[in-house]
Amino acid sequence: MQARRWLQRGLALAASVPLIAACEFSGPQSALDPAGPVAQAQKDLFLWTFWLSLPVMIGVFGALIYALWRFRAKDAKGAAEVPHQTHGNLRLELAWTIIPVILVVLVAVPTVRTIFATEQRVTPGPDDVVVHATGYQWWFKFEYTGLGFTTANELIIPVGQRVVMSLDSADVLHSFWVPNLAGKRDMIPNQDNQIWFVADRPGTYFGQCAELCLGAHAYMRFRVIAMERPDYDGWVAAFQGAADARPAAVDPLVERGKALAAQKGCVGCHVIEGFHPTVRVGNPDFPDLTNFGLRTTVGAAIADNTPENLAAWLRDPQSMKPGNTMPTLWTAADPNREDEIEAIAAYLLSLGRDPATTAQAIVGGAHGGQ
């Protein structure tokens, strides 16, 4: 009876090991929580080497501890003994040369297979989502080359379709990394790098620059939001209509915010498609704010895109993301500061939003996974 209880406990414990491995390490930025085949293959290889090395470790450490215990000098007399002075053993040497060779082969075969399965350069087909990504200090630009629009710090993709990205950098090295979807690939000036991946399930996946780029490097984050195809199509449509001049806003606050966006110089840097019926505003080397209302984060995935966070960002960008290049547009003494911030925030949040819906409703379906 007692023995059976212990057996049950032992089995429960043994069963919990893979459970721990599967559950405890999940998360929106975890390499052990794959949401697509590329990350899955990478995790599988990790687990393969892990389980392969575990018996090796146990064997070596076990032998070490056993040898230390068995051959310990038990007292001063033992410590003065001269044991047999063995110099070596050819058969043993051969054996422990062959063991690592076998282990290495066991690792190498699936490794090479996975390299060619996940790292081959691909030519995008008609079903692929093609994106040109550029790293800047300290944000990511995503150009949907086939669709003709650009976003910043947020990559919206359809579930189940291959995303093929060409990677570039505008200044120093950066690295594009979304652990749930695929391992990183560096963004290098003058070098045409490519990465591709597929998201198997809808969700929000965290990405982060993984190559030191100084300044606000730690805050150089982005999100990949995988949506079901219809949601994605809706999101694309919102962009494709964005270039058309928008009808005059009905909300006077939004109207004032738009005027301030010009007056305070926002559109001197930031592109907002449809800002002006004939003149294209902004500079493509700064984060594109077209349809900013659809964005889920502010400041390169530093904070959720709420009116409060957006206002905080506009008030003092340095406190939210130290080192970034966004100017502080108001002095603390400026009596109009809060009014103007509220107006600009209202304007920015209105971009891309159908008055009948809200940004959260549009991307809301994508949050189901997390």
Added chain:
Amino acid sequence: MAVSKVTIPAPTSGVFTRPTSETGILSWLTTVDHKRLGLLYIFTSFLFMGAASVEAFLIRLQLAAPGNTLLSPDVYNQMFTMHGVTMVFLAIMPLGIGFANYFVPLQIGARDLAFPRLNAFGYWVYAAGGLFLYTSFFLGSPPDVGWVAYAPLTSLSNNPGNGTDFYMIGLLVGGIGTLVTAMNLIVTIVSMRAPGMTMMRVPVFTWMMLVTSFLIIFAFPPLTIALFQVIMDRTFGTLFYVPAAGGMPILWQHLFWIFGHPEVYIIVLPAFGVISEVIPAFSRKPLFGYPVVILSGIFIGFMGFAVWSHHMFTTGLGPVVNTAFALTSFVIGIPTGIKVFNWLGTIWGGRVRFTTSMLYAIAFLITFVMGGITGIMLAVPPFDAQSHDTYFVVAHFHYVMGGGALLAFFAGLYYWFPKMSGRLMDERIGKAAFWFLVPGLHLIFFPQHIAGLMGMPRRTQTYVAGIGLELPNLLSTAGTFVMLVGLVLLLVNILHGIARGKPAGDDPWDARTLEWSTSSPPPHHDFDRQPVVNDRDAHWVQKYPESVHGERVPASASEPYDRAGIHLPGQSIYPFFMAMSLLVFSYGLLFHNFWVVGLSVALIFFFTYAWALEGVGGHHLQAGGGHGPSDGEEARA
């Protein structure tokens, strides 16, 4: 046989007389004695290790919780850059070289290194390079681009401060010292071995230093070229690494890692050597599979040049290149595994004494095996794509560099301290320190594997809350406090040992190699009689001939030096002056003051001639009854 000291007058051919002070500051500035220089290396590397520990401590405090604001991003970048540069170039590598300085001549029965003044020069250049790097805290800004300093982050437009110049010039100049020391060691080991010491009788530590020295000679030139290119870019406006002008930043990574990976073995092979001395001594058995261990070391050193791109798996080199470098990296796992098995085989059948030194050797084995296994994982390019530049890599290389190399050197410190000081370190304090230091080390670095897998990139001064990074980081920071206690106790033990340690005697561990056959500390001339070697483990065979030879009586272990006796070279101030001229050169280049550069070049020329033209100096030591007056100073018989 008494040895008396006979001073011969400096030859008149010398233009300058050589200093002769035996005590005081001047004696240390002018010393050419490999033992004194070894001690200087070890002392200096501990100083720099202290600085690097402070930096590491600040890094961990900053990362204790997400959103911490103890360090600004800029200061944080400086801290991890200086920590890495210091540990690699100013602490661990010189610690190995310091042990080599002290013990290679003793292990091969030589009187000194082949070029004593060059040896002094090597040390002073290292010290000057380290000093130069650390003055960056006062004369501008410390480097902040990581110890790998990837282009184009280092270009003038991306990094206008002088921190990068401190890095580039400091490493360039410091590398000169490392290079000459490596050449010196090679010449010494190849040509100054005691009679009878064939290459296959050379102690393993010395063997590994020979391999290491060759690695230094082949690895530093690519680094020098890369450093030179960046210095040219930043000082004279060349365009090697300026992308806007068509520069290819990836070139820096290739050149850096063609140096950088062998550098890993430059650090770790001496550590393997130390372990291969400590484990046999405390198991009272010869190293199991000596030729295999040596060959494995050579093979590792050779393959070290064929794996550099495994640091660049994510740079888009393509599947074929990644496959090739993955396979070569796996291959390195084989000789490393063989070494571990041979150390196990050495323990097997021995009489193991658990001294502090042996405890560190055991901790090395365990930690290094774990670091080796994560190393194999990282050599898998698809997994590396996830773990590269994350805390998984940070954990891995601290397991092999900190847990591996450093623990091995601590084993070496406890092992050789009695020889260097003539006194024993306290075993009780030593073991207490060990039980803080090693568990602390694992508490710091083990959770970092998990942080990395959970998506924490390295070189970031903060991390996002709520994605599972808080606990591993908190544990890691807690570990620094535990390890700190261990380090402080270690320091206390060193000071205690120097001041009040019990007399060690010549051979406190009943050890195996030649350095234990002379007194502790060894006399200035190392050996009173010329050791003659008939076997591997020469000293052991003298003590226990029957354990190796059965009934056969071995040949004599020493003979008197020949009629000329031992020439102890004169001291010289010029190595120090040369190094200081290089320091002046460095500051001139850094501040773009070409008058100062010109002046330093003139000084270097002058001191080169002074070096060449100072007389032979020094004195001869001869067996009693030799010609010349004896000053009566009796050395050990």
